[in-house]
Amino acid sequence: MLSIRNLHAGIEEKKILKGINLDIKPGEVHAIMGPNGSGKSTLASVLAGRADYEVLDGSVDFDGKDLLELSPEARAGEGLFLAFQYPVEIPGLSTTNFIKTAVNEVRKYRGQESLDAVAFLRLMKEKMAMMEIDQSLLSRPLNEGFSGGEKKRNEIFQMAMLEPKLAILDETDSGLDIDAIRIVANGVNKLRSKDNAVLLVTHYQRLLDYIVPDFVHVLYNGRIVKSGTKELALELEERGYDFIKSVVDAVEEA
Amino acid sequence: MNEGLSTIEQTVLSDYKYGFVTHIEADEAPKGLSEDIVRFISAKKNEPQWMLEWRLKAYRYWLTLKEPNWANVKYPAINYQDIIYYSAPKQKVKLNSMDEVDPELRRTFEKLGISLDEQKRLSGVAVDAVIDSVSIATTFKEQLAEQGIIFCSMSEAVQDHPELVKKYIGSVVPMTDNYFAALNSAVFSDGSFCYIPKGVRCPMELSTYFRINAENTGQFERTLIVAEEGSYVSYLEGCTAPMRDENQLHAAVVELIAMDKAEIKYSTVQNWYPGDKEGNGGIYNFVTKRGICQGVGSKISWTQVETGSAITWKYPSVILKGDNSVGEFYSVAVTNNHQQADTGTKMQHIGKNTRSRIVSKGISAGFSNNSYRGLVHMGKKATNARNFSQCDSLLLGDKCGAHTFPYIEVKNSTSVAEHEATTSKIGEDQIFYCNQRGIDTETAVALIINGFAKEVMNQLPMEFAVEAQKLLAISLEGSVG
Numbered sequence: 001m002l003s004i005r006n007l008h009a010g011i012e013e014k015k016i017l018k019g020i021n022l023d024i025k026p027g028e029v030h031a032i033m034g035p036n037g038s039g040k041s042t043l044a045s046v047l048a049g050r051a052d053y054e055v056l057d058g059s060v061d062f063d064g065k066d067l068l069e070l071s072p073e074a075r076a077g078e079g080l081f082l083a084f085q086y087p088v089e090i091p092g093l094s095t096t097n098f099i100k101t102a103v104n105e106v107r108k109y110r111g112q113e114s115l116d117a118v119a120f121l122r123l124m125k126e127k128m129a130m131m132e133i134d135q136s137l138l139s140r141p142l143n144e145g146f147s148g149g150e151k152k153r154n155e156i157f158q159m160a161m162l163e164p165k166l167a168i169l170d171e172t173d174s175g176l177d178i179d180a181i182r183i184v185a186n187g188v189n190k191l192r193s194k195d196n197a198v199l200l201v202t203h204y205q206r207l208l209d210y211i212v213p214d215f216v217h218v219l220y221n222g223r224i225v226k227s228g229t230k231e232l233a234l235e236l237e238e239r240g241y242d243f244i245k246s247v248v249d250a251v252e253e254a
Numbered sequence: 255m256n257e258g259l260s261t262i263e264q265t266v267l268s269d270y271k272y273g274f275v276t277h278i279e280a281d282e283a284p285k286g287l288s289e290d291i292v293r294f295i296s297a298k299k300n301e302p303q304w305m306l307e308w309r310l311k312a313y314r315y316w317l318t319l320k321e322p323n324w325a326n327v328k329y330p331a332i333n334y335q336d337i338i339y340y341s342a343p344k345q346k347v348k349l350n351s352m353d354e355v356d357p358e359l360r361r362t363f364e365k366l367g368i369s370l371d372e373q374k375r376l377s378g379v380a381v382d383a384v385i386d387s388v389s390i391a392t393t394f395k396e397q398l399a400e401q402g403i404i405f406c407s408m409s410e411a412v413q414d415h416p417e418l419v420k421k422y423i424g425s426v427v428p429m430t431d432n433y434f435a436a437l438n439s440a441v442f443s444d445g446s447f448c449y450i451p452k453g454v455r456c457p458m459e460l461s462t463y464f465r466i467n468a469e470n471t472g473q474f475e476r477t478l479i480v481a482e483e484g485s486y487v488s489y490l491e492g493c494t495a496p497m498r499d500e501n502q503l504h505a506a507v508v509e510l511i512a513m514d515k516a517e518i519k520y521s522t523v524q525n526w527y528p529g530d531k532e533g534n535g536g537i538y539n540f541v542t543k544r545g546i547c548q549g550v551g552s553k554i555s556w557t558q559v560e561t562g563s564a565i566t567w568k569y570p571s572v573i574l575k576g577d578n579s580v581g582e583f584y585s586v587a588v589t590n591n592h593q594q595a596d597t598g599t600k601m602q603h604i605g606k607n608t609r610s611r612i613v614s615k616g617i618s619a620g621f622s623n624n625s626y627r628g629l630v631h632m633g634k635k636a637t638n639a640r641n642f643s644q645c646d647s648l649l650l651g652d653k654c655g656a657h658t659f660p661y662i663e664v665k666n667s668t669s670v671a672e673h674e675a676t677t678s679k680i681g682e683d684q685i686f687y688c689n690q691r692g693i694d695t696e697t698a699v700a701l702i703i704n705g706f707a708k709e710v711m712n713q714l715p716m717e718f719a720v721e722a723q724k725l726l727a728i729s730l731e732g733s734v735g
């Protein structure tokens with residue numbers, strides 16, 4: 001589904017990603033872990049097409065399409081979703097209206113008819129139940145005055161509404177208490193199928209107790225320095241990132 | 255697809271979709287302004303002597319004045335001798351029914367989305383349509399008359415209700431008020447007249463559409479609304495014009511009078527031709543709008559969505575004379591390309607316990623300039639008067655400007671005026687967030703500005719809110735990304 005080859009990217013003069021290789025197949029859950037500043041959010045942003053980041057080298061194939069050639073909205077139309085680490089606020093714009101526009105724009109991209117008010121409401125009710133989210137939150141302006149947890153749950157709700165092929169969750173667990181993590185994780189698990197995939201970006205292994213990954217990758221200083229199964233996450237938890245840092249830095253110095 | 259948005263997408267493809275010219279024969283005055291022209295207009299309208307005298311007095315006063323230059327707008331000098339002051343589509347003088355409206359005219363109004371017949375009757379909006387200088391048709395007249403409501407063109411009112419016109423015209427905006435008000439008083443061509451009798455709640459929206467069609471004409475309409483004790487009326491005006499290379503002048507006067515416990519809600523969706531991307535052509539919109547809360551507990555509320563005109567100079571105001579009266583001003587002003595707007599309001603608190611609320615949302619894009627100018631005056635006797643003003647500006651890009659000029663004068667120690675102002679930019683991160691959800695940049699901007707302007711849009715009657723949302727999006731087309 002997603003195939004990243006030798007991806008280099010940076011911002012202004014600064015190189016951040018220094019040769020990423022990653023393959024994700026339908027049905028899989030991948031976790032990317034790594035210390036702060038290692039480039040996790042940059043990778044997510046580059047995949048989603050944020051214009052500030054410059055791709056310096058490499059390629060990304062998404063279901064047979066050259067992802068890097070597509071506009072951000074076309075990537076969304078193709079089924080790529082990013083749950084933002086810091087969701088933005090749009091004052092005055094009702095969350096429901098925003099989601100309805102998003103759903104119908106994506107449907108338009110896919111050549112599907114747009115949902116009328118009744119069909120949209122039905123879909124929303126169904127997903128609200130699934131995500132355990134309250135109607136009152138969705139009538140408020142988009143993310144305006146939402147708590148950290150509410151913002152994150154709103155991201156996952158939008159993911160449920162848009163039913164992406166590949167969902168990238170950027171630290172969706174940070175700032176959530178354990179109950180909220182459980183709700184978010186439940187939501188993600190309900191959406192999993194053999195046709196879609198999830199890329200979880202996280203700092204802690206805590207989330208991986210609830211969303212069990214097939215593969216875990218450690219990102220450090222713009223490179224994937226270690227890949228393994230979920231045991232790798234446990235090992236990291238036990239030994240800390242310093243262990244990775246010392247190993248990698250030793251290799252680089254040599 | 256969200257209904258509002260699908261239409262935006264269609265409409266952004268056409269630049270100014272109201273820019274067509276209707277080819278109808280017109281009955282025009284010769285170019286230029288003189289006493290003879292004033293007499294010509296008055297004669298055309300078959301006016302009584304007192305009306306002519308009034309016009310001539312205004313004309314003579316106007317001759318003594320200089321054009322004001324304090325507003326934050328720039329434009330080349332207007333040659334007042336190069337304007338046609340009267341242009342009427344040629345058709346039968348008096349219409350007996352709607353079916354007699356010239357079919358070409360009727361098609362014009364249909365293009366504007368205003369149907370003068372059954373369709374509109376069903377939607378329950380009474381429409382008065384003014385093209386160039388003359389009111390073409392007023393719908394729903396009989397139905398309104400049953401409740402004693404008068405809704406007709408100003409010309410008809412002068413003929414049929416001279417005592418009312420004589421009593422109220424110029425009572426809120428005297429002919430000596432300012433340069434453009436004096437000019438309007440001399441040459442006003444038509445406009446709407448509404449009279450709501452005591453205790454009557456007007457059962458439908460009253461609406462006027464103004465359109466400038468003929469070349470080199472100015473439009474000088476005059477609207478007068480009188481709401482007697484305990485009555486209520488909601489009135490809406492919409493405006494369009496064809497695209498022309500030259501600038502056209504529009505100088506209207508609107509007067510509102512609210513007696514005890516009466517309420518007048520006046521909404522404007524102003525979409526005059528703004529000129530092209532280089533700043534050529536467009537309407538100069540110099541308007542004087544003022545209401546007086548004459549009675550105790552009366553209320554006047556102005557809501558405006560201003561997207562058009564090359565230059566806007568406009569300050570709808572309220573004189574809060576009656577104790578416990580309420581004045582409101584809700585405004586969204588959008589400027590793009592080379593448009594200039596200097597707009598705001600004046601709240602003049604005279605009575606006790608008077609309240610006013612000002613919500614102004616300015617959106618600037620391109621090379622445009624958008625100024626808010628407001629005056630809140632609390633007089634000596636305005637015990638416990640309150641004002642709250644909120645002025646927010648949103649900038650798209652870095653070549654446009656937003657300016658706020660709030661003036662507050664408090665002469666009574668128990669009265670309080672509060673002012674808040676913010677300026678923000680549409681953020682790249684907001685646009686990217688929308689993009690990531692499949693929403694293109696154009697639509698994202700439309701969503702963001704409609705969110706920004708929501709408090710004002712919510713004040714508009716339902717049918718017009720949708721239209722206004724589309725207009726906001728259209729007028730900002732191509733301004734981001």
Ligand SMILES: Nc1ncnc2c1ncn2[C@@H]1O[C@H](COP(=O)(O)OP(=O)(O)O)[C@@H](O)[C@H]1O
Pocket residue numbers: 011014016034035036037038039040041042043052
């Ligand atoms: N907009 C930016 N401008 C400058 N530097 C940036 C920007 N975004 C990220 N960086 C830098 O890139 C590196 C990686 O950041 P990021 O991808 O956010 O890491 P992570 O998500 O793993 O914490 C950091 O050193 C960070 O300071």
Ligand SMILES: [Mg+2]
Pocket residue numbers: 040041042085171
């Ligand atoms: Mg991050």
